[in-house]
Amino acid sequence: MEATNGQSKAGDWQNFERVLLPPIRDLHRLDVYEKEYDGYQAIQKVLREWEPGEVIDEVKQANIRGRGGAAFNAGLKWSFMPPKDDRPRYLACNADESEPGTYKDRQIMEYNPHLMFEGILIANYAMQLDACYVYVRGEYVDWIDHMQRELDKIYEKGYVGENIFGSDFSTEIILHKGAGAYICGEETSLMDSLEGKRGYPRIKPPFPAQKGLWGNPTTINNVETLSHVTLVMRHGADWFSDIGAPTHPGSTIYGISGHVNRPGCYEYPTGMLISDLIEKVCGGMRDGKKLKAVIPGGSSVPPLRADMIDGVTMDADSLREAGSMLGTAGMLVLNEDTDMVTWLRRVNHFYQHESCGQCTPCREGTGWLEAIVTRIDEGEGNLRDLDLLIDLCDQMEGRTICAFADAAAWPVRYTIERFREDFEAKCKPAVFDTGGVAMTA
Amino acid sequence: MSEFNIKKPVVPLPDMDPEPQIPEDELFFTEEELEQIERYKEKYPTNRSAVMPALWMAQQKFGFLPPEVMQLVADALDLPYAHVFGAATFYTQYYKEKKGTYVLDVCCSFSCQACGSYDVLDYLEEKLGIHAGETTEDGRFTIQEVECLGSCGTAPMLQVTNGPYVHNLTEEKLDQLIEDLRNDKMPPFTSVTLPQDEDEMEGNRRSDVEHTDTYQTPPETKRWI
Numbered sequence: 001m002e003a004t005n006g007q008s009k010a011g012d013w014q015n016f017e018r019v020l021l022p023p024i025r026d027l028h029r030l031d032v033y034e035k036e037y038d039g040y041q042a043i044q045k046v047l048r049e050w051e052p053g054e055v056i057d058e059v060k061q062a063n064i065r066g067r068g069g070a071a072f073n074a075g076l077k078w079s080f081m082p083p084k085d086d087r088p089r090y091l092a093c094n095a096d097e098s099e100p101g102t103y104k105d106r107q108i109m110e111y112n113p114h115l116m117f118e119g120i121l122i123a124n125y126a127m128q129l130d131a132c133y134v135y136v137r138g139e140y141v142d143w144i145d146h147m148q149r150e151l152d153k154i155y156e157k158g159y160v161g162e163n164i165f166g167s168d169f170s171t172e173i174i175l176h177k178g179a180g181a182y183i184c185g186e187e188t189s190l191m192d193s194l195e196g197k198r199g200y201p202r203i204k205p206p207f208p209a210q211k212g213l214w215g216n217p218t219t220i221n222n223v224e225t226l227s228h229v230t231l232v233m234r235h236g237a238d239w240f241s242d243i244g245a246p247t248h249p250g251s252t253i254y255g256i257s258g259h260v261n262r263p264g265c266y267e268y269p270t271g272m273l274i275s276d277l278i279e280k281v282c283g284g285m286r287d288g289k290k291l292k293a294v295i296p297g298g299s300s301v302p303p304l305r306a307d308m309i310d311g312v313t314m315d316a317d318s319l320r321e322a323g324s325m326l327g328t329a330g331m332l333v334l335n336e337d338t339d340m341v342t343w344l345r346r347v348n349h350f351y352q353h354e355s356c357g358q359c360t361p362c363r364e365g366t367g368w369l370e371a372i373v374t375r376i377d378e379g380e381g382n383l384r385d386l387d388l389l390i391d392l393c394d395q396m397e398g399r400t401i402c403a404f405a406d407a408a409a410w411p412v413r414y415t416i417e418r419f420r421e422d423f424e425a426k427c428k429p430a431v432f433d434t435g436g437v438a439m440t441a
Numbered sequence: 442m443s444e445f446n447i448k449k450p451v452v453p454l455p456d457m458d459p460e461p462q463i464p465e466d467e468l469f470f471t472e473e474e475l476e477q478i479e480r481y482k483e484k485y486p487t488n489r490s491a492v493m494p495a496l497w498m499a500q501q502k503f504g505f506l507p508p509e510v511m512q513l514v515a516d517a518l519d520l521p522y523a524h525v526f527g528a529a530t531f532y533t534q535y536y537k538e539k540k541g542t543y544v545l546d547v548c549c550s551f552s553c554q555a556c557g558s559y560d561v562l563d564y565l566e567e568k569l570g571i572h573a574g575e576t577t578e579d580g581r582f583t584i585q586e587v588e589c590l591g592s593c594g595t596a597p598m599l600q601v602t603n604g605p606y607v608h609n610l611t612e613e614k615l616d617q618l619i620e621d622l623r624n625d626k627m628p629p630f631t632s633v634t635l636p637q638d639e640d641e642m643e644g645n646r647r648s649d650v651e652h653t654d655t656y657q658t659p660p661e662t663k664r665w666i
Contacts, residue, residue, distance in 0.1 A: 023641045026648050088486070100550040100589040107635065111646060138497075138534045139590050141604060142630045174484050179493060179532035182588065196489035196524070198531040214486050257552040257593035257659075264594045264636040264656035286658055299551055299589075330593065332552050342665040346554045350588050356531075377666070 006311030009245040009271025009318075018267045019231055019251055020224070021111050028146070030153045033114040040114070040159060042234040043121045047167045055126035059229060062237035065248050067104075068094055068185075068222030069298070069327045071316040074229070080209040081127045081217055090213045091123055091132040092194065092220045096178055096185040098137055099298035100350060102330030104253035105223040107265045109136070109143045112227070113150050117173060119226035121160060122233050124171040127219060131172040135190050138179040148175055182354035186402050187220040189356065200358045201402035224253065245271030245315035248326070254314065258333035259286045271318070274309045278333055289335040293419070297327020299347050300407030302414035303340075323414070340419040341426050344411060345373045351408035362405035365396040369412055376426050383427045386416055462507040462539065470517055474498065478517050488518045492528045496535055505536040533587070534603055541576040541583035543622045546600040549586045552593035554666070556659035561597045561610050562586060563664060568619060581623070594656045595633055605630055608654045 010016070026032045033039035046055055060075025081089070093116070097105045108116055120132045136144050151173060154160050162170045176194060178184050184193045188202035191213050212218020228250055232240045241249040248270050254277060255265045261283035268281070274294055278284065285291055291306040296314065302324045304312070312322040319326050334343065348370035357363045372389055375381045393409035400406075416423055461468075470478070477498060481491040495514050496506060503510050506529050515525040529535045536544075545565060549558045562573055565584050569577055576583040592598050595608035605628045607618055618628060631652040634645040645653040 018637065021635065021637075023638065023646070025642065025646050028647065029649075097591055098589055101552050101593050102589075103591045103593050106591055110632065111635070137591065138532070138603065139600060142606075177494065177497060179497070180534035181532050193493070194485075194490060195487065196485075196492035196528060198527050255594060257596060258555050259659065261658050262636055262656060263596075263659065266635075266637060295551075332555065332593070334555060337662075338555065339665065343551060343555070346549070346666055347551055350550055353588055 007313075008273045008276060009313050009315065010269040010273075010276075011244075013268050013272060013276075016251070016268055020108060020115065020227055020253060021267050027112050028110065028114070028150065030114060030150060030157075033112075038234065040118055040154075040165075042230050043118050043125070043159075044165050046122055046125060046233055047165055047169060052126050052128055055122065055233065058237050059126070059232055062228075062232040062240040063247075063249055064225055064228045064232060064240070065250075065316060066222055067224035067228070067252060067328070069099070069300075069325075071248065071326055074221060074225050077209075077221070078123070078127055078219060080207065081219060082209065084128050087216045088131070088214075089127065089129045089216060090218045091120060091127070091129050092187070092190055092213065092218060093120055093132055093134040093223060093226055094185060094187065094190060094220055095134055095136040095140075095223045096190060097223075097328070098182040098185050099300065099328050099330060100347075101257060101295065101298045101332045102255055102328040103257075104255040104265055104328065104330065106140060106143060107253060108223055108227055109140070109147055113147045114154070115227045115230050116223055117151065117154060117160070119229040120173055121164065121171065122229050123219070123221065123226060125169055129171060129219075131174060133194055133213070134173065134175050135184065135194060136175060136177055137184075138177050141177070144175060144177055151175065181356075182350075183356045183402075183404060186404065189402065190220065191218065198356070200356055201404070203401050244269030245313060245318070247317050248315035252314075252329050254281075255328075255330040256282050256333065257331070259289065259335040259338075260284065260333050261286055271313045271315045274304075274312050274314060274331075277314065277331065282333075285333070285335055287335075289337065291333065292336045292338050293334040293340065295332040295334075296324050296329070298330045299350060300410060301325040301327040302410050303418065305418045308418070340415055340422040341373065341377045344415045345370065345377045347411050348373050348408070351404070355404065355408070359400035359405065361396045361399045362408065365392055365405060366408050368392055369408065373412070376423060379426060379428075381423075381427045383424065385427065386420070386423055389413075389416060459508060461509045463503055463509055468509055468513060470502075470513065474502070475517060482518070489520060489524060491518055492520070492525055493532075496525070496529055500535060505539050507537075539576075542581050542602075544583045544585060544602045546585050546587040546590065546603075547573075548588070548590040548592070548596070548598055548600070550589035550593075552589075553596040553598065555662060556596035557662045558597040559664040559666060560660075560662065561599070561615065564612055564615055568615070582619075592633075595654065596659055601628060607631070608633055609657050611660070 024036050056078045064074040065071040160173050181199050183189045184199040186201050189199040193199040208218040252270050253265050253267050257263045293303045295303045304324050316326045352366040352370045355362050355366045393413045396405040396409045481494040499510050511525045515522045547562050573584045573586045597610045598608045607628050629652045631654050632650040634655045638646050
């Protein structure tokens with residue numbers, strides 16, 4: 001499984017000037033955002049000069065790949081919306097980041113919320129939507145208050161609401177506070193939660209663009225994706241697609257955690273080498289220990305062994321080739337002291353806890369994955385348990401309404417495949433007790 | 442006489458007619474609160490969507506959500522009790538039983554696990570003399586092991602009663618936190634400076650926050666689970 005690319009696609013990243021989180025003091029304040037960052041110019045230009053359909057084409061051409069995990073072209077997603085009829089139409093902004101390892105959207109919400117609001121307004125105009133519900137996870141209560149203050153300011157100035165900026169277009173932005181359910185980050189489950197129900201994912205089709213919130217056409221985008229929309233409409237699609245990896249352009253916020261000297265959220269172009277991120281950006285491994293594993297995009301993506309990251313870059317295509325996924329670009333770095341069995345046990349506990357319980361393979365499967373890995377971790381497992389785990393994964397993947405069961409099964413499957421020695425070291429040595437008699441013919 | 446060997450359900454069924462835990466004379470919403478609920482309703486096309494904000498408000502007022510409070514919310518929204526019960530029991534941040542005044546939610550998902558969250562949990566358990574999931578006898582503290590709180594770079598970290606985050610935990614920081622909470626002083630909102638801001642802007646970019654922190658090298662992990 002060797003990646004064929006091998007070189008950084010991030011260009012001169014050392015001198016990259018940040019665009020999502022540019023170094024401007026107090027950028028989160030409306031007056032600063034407008035004065036020093038040309039804030040709300042893009043939406044005004046769009047309202048004056050652009051037809052809604054042209055905006056969708058421009059965003060499609062920029063190829064903003066969804067930053068929430070699926071890496072799907074945002075403009076293409078917008079184009080699935082049916083023509084306007086007498087039904088209301090909605091946008092749901094997914095700010096429910098709860099994937100372990102991911103904390104990038106919170107940085108935008110804290111340090112540059114107006115970039116997101118402007119992106120929402122542009123999206124609402126492009127698809128001619130009546131309202132946007134921003135679904136923020138319930139734990140981010142301080143940041144919800146912070147955003148509400150800023151949102152009230154733009155309501156007051158007439159940037160959102162009736163006839164925004166004096167045009168004949170009206171639209172609303174409403175903040176909604178979740179209450180601690182990982183599954184609500186899944187788009188259809190988010191819609192159920194917004195409707196006041198238990199957050200159960202829905203069967204697709206019908207897709208949200210046909211039947212979404214309250215049965216009406218709906219599009220769901222991630223916070224970072226919508227922030228990029230503002231930048232695309234300000235600087236043009238070509239400017240955007242020149243940054244970073246050609247097939248996965250733009251800048252992105254890498255949220256790095258784990259055994260590195262300087263963890264944190266860093267904004268750089270996509271297509272950074274994983275080794276550059278660890279060694280040059282994060283100041284190397286803590287205590288100079290050796291790298292053991294990298295989980296490039298949140299708990300759901302397959303972990304990579306240290307010898308698998310040579311030349312692998314942080315974009316969807318390179319990571320797919322290497323046998324993992326970009327996910328949310330929330331990267332966890334683990335050193336040589338890590339026991340991958342104990343680590344996996346905790347990942348499984350997470351999925352067992354967060355499974356919504358709607359589909360049997362997932363509800364029961366996640367529990368069994370945790371129970372069996374715990375058994376191995378406690379030294380009570382047999383080698384055949386590894387096959388049992390793989391068999392369980394086969395029974396879960398692709399057999400449920402949403403991708404949660406797949407996300408729970410992949411770490412198990414690939415951790416066993418790639419770190420088998422850790423598991424074998426903890427399993428009982430033999431299946432049969434031969435009483436000391438050698439079993440030879 | 443055969444009993445047909447019928448097994449009892451593994452999960453105990455909930456008490457269908459529990460004793461009310463909120464005194465009857467306190468169980469009401471004030472005029473202002475009812476107006477607030479009306480404003481919640483206006484934000485959405487259906488009343489049912491206002492369940493989550495209304496439950497949040499009820500939890501703020503009563504501290505937790507026993508069945509009689511769920512019924513109160515259902516009445517205020519003109520919804521069947523089952524809809525409110527269904528939503529309240531799905532989400533972990535709605536407390537269905539009484540907790541301590543201060544709930545310490547220690548994040549133990551994988552990034553925090555790898556950076557010593559179980560050591561934090563051990564320390565708290567020993568200090569307060571309770572296990573995770575339990576409440577101290579004086580009703581002041583509850584410790585909980587929770588899933589990812591979205592602050593993986595400042596691991597280990599915790600959240601106090603669905604409110605402020607406390608980052609980069611050390612034993613000294615935990616001692617200070619417990620002492621402050623014993624004096625009813627909640628930890629302040631803390632803005633964590635981006636590493637690139639530290640380099641390019643010499644610190645946090647927000648001039649409106651008093652308390653800032655930075656990302657730090659995580660500590661060694663003693664206990665992994």
